[in-house]
Amino acid sequence: MNLSQPIPINLERGRFSYREGGDPSGRPVVMIHGWPESSYCWEAVAGFLKSGLRLIAPDLRGLGDSDRTEGASHYLKQALALDVIQLLDALGISEFQLIGHDWGGVVAQEVALAVPDRVSRLVIMNIAVINNLKGNTEVIEKVRSGSGKAYWYQHFMQTPALPEAMIPGAEAAWLGFFLKSWSRSGFPQDAFDEYVRCYRIAGTAASGANYYRTFADDARRWATTAGHIWPMPGLYIYGNKDHVIIPEYLNHIESCFREVRVEQVEAGHFLQEEQPEQVAAHLNDFLDKA
Incomplete structure (x- = not known):
């Protein structure tokens, strides 16, 4: 399977973009990217997915080819989830399986909180499980016990x-630090070029930063989800050489789901660009195409 070129769509909440692929009559699978990427991050994985799936990959607000809306409140992860839900409503998609990586994994969880009856399966990749208060507290303690130098960019x-002031004009160097130096087996040049193109769109330095400027407000909200149990089957796929999403993020996640597996x-x-075939194999074993 391949994903389409970005498709623009005007909604009440703004102008967005998404990619689509697979079987138009297949079981919908919504794939949400993180920072600093776009919907293109699923292109390589899509090529290894089994038939019988309809793939929908939105560009989140402020990234890809979607609106660069001014104002940090638009980038609260609950608000980004409402963007995704409105897009799915416009496409006539009621029930779907849901995948999210990085900030997209948090947005996916916010979608699953907002419309749990519509999410039949939930896949999270290299990001915190927001209702895992115990595990996330252990992460904070581990980070505070060391230098915390891996998290410098979040403070920036x-x-x-x-x-x-500093990113415009230096997009390739900025993105290269993360996309290339964080990858263990090389980062695909086509994906890198696409993310640089999108980051050069006016306003992206601010909209990308707003994903992190809203973190404190997001975290206060997630603290209220402690004790929540995800009712749908869950899968956590972990790129285990990650220096930011450290292994402690996996602690206790089994207590956050009625049913979950970790790969x-x-x-x-x-990981979806570094090892797309392996990621797709885990997805093929988990996703339902019936």
């Missing part, structure tokens, strides 16, 4: 006006 992104891939943070 939260600094008022600094990303807007590990020898890859860094961007």
